[in-house]
Amino acid sequence: MIANTLRRTLAAAAVLATVGGAAALSATAANAAPSDAPLCTDADVTVTATPAPDHASGHHADILHYTAATPTTHCTVSGAPYDTVFYDGGGAPLGVPSNSADSQNAPQVTIDATHTASSYVVIPNDAEPGPTVASLGLHLPSDASRTAIGVAWPGQDLTTSAHFEVITQD
Numbered sequence: 001m002i003a004n005t006l007r008r009t010l011a012a013a014a015v016l017a018t019v020g021g022a023a024a025l026s027a028t029a030a031n032a033a034p035s036d037a038p039l040c041t042d043a044d045v046t047v048t049a050t051p052a053p054d055h056a057s058g059h060h061a062d063i064l065h066y067t068a069a070t071p072t073t074h075c076t077v078s079g080a081p082y083d084t085v086f087y088d089g090g091g092a093p094l095g096v097p098s099n100s101a102d103s104q105n106a107p108q109v110t111i112d113a114t115h116t117a118s119s120y121v122v123i124p125n126d127a128e129p130g131p132t133v134a135s136l137g138l139h140l141p142s143d144a145s146r147t148a149i150g151v152a153w154p155g156q157d158l159t160t161s162a163h164f165e166v167i168t169q170d
Helices: 002-032
Strands: 045-051 059-068 074-077 082-087 098-100 109-112 117-124 135-139 149-152 162-164
Touching: 045 149, 059 109, 082 098, 082 162, 109 117
Parallel strands: 098 162
Antiparallel strands: 045 059, 059 117, 074 109, 082 135, 117 162, 135 149
């Protein structure tokens, strides 16, 4: 009788130890897992543009700054903006060709109240002035809503084309 009670007690202790150990391992794995933050949408992120102080010879650049639209925003992006369109002061598309960097191995970037990000728009210099740009429409690389974000352009004219770099954490 005592032997049966002792066996049951030891068996129960072994089960509890196994369950507790599995729970501890699960908690550790969850803490080590990548962010479960949702993908950023146009409503989550505010984008502004400023001229870059300097860039490679033969080019100039502007910097796109990505910040949380609200204090409770917590989301991620990975890659370069796409489907970019430059507009004149009347809102008409200018037809400036653009391309985006390969986003295949881009880092995951967090946007929230304490994390911002940025990316470059690289524009070749040209002797001939290009169209005057008033704004830019772009899509976030991880945007599930597929809605363009409008960005006021910092006033520089464009020349032949624009290249959009991958978004990186600030």
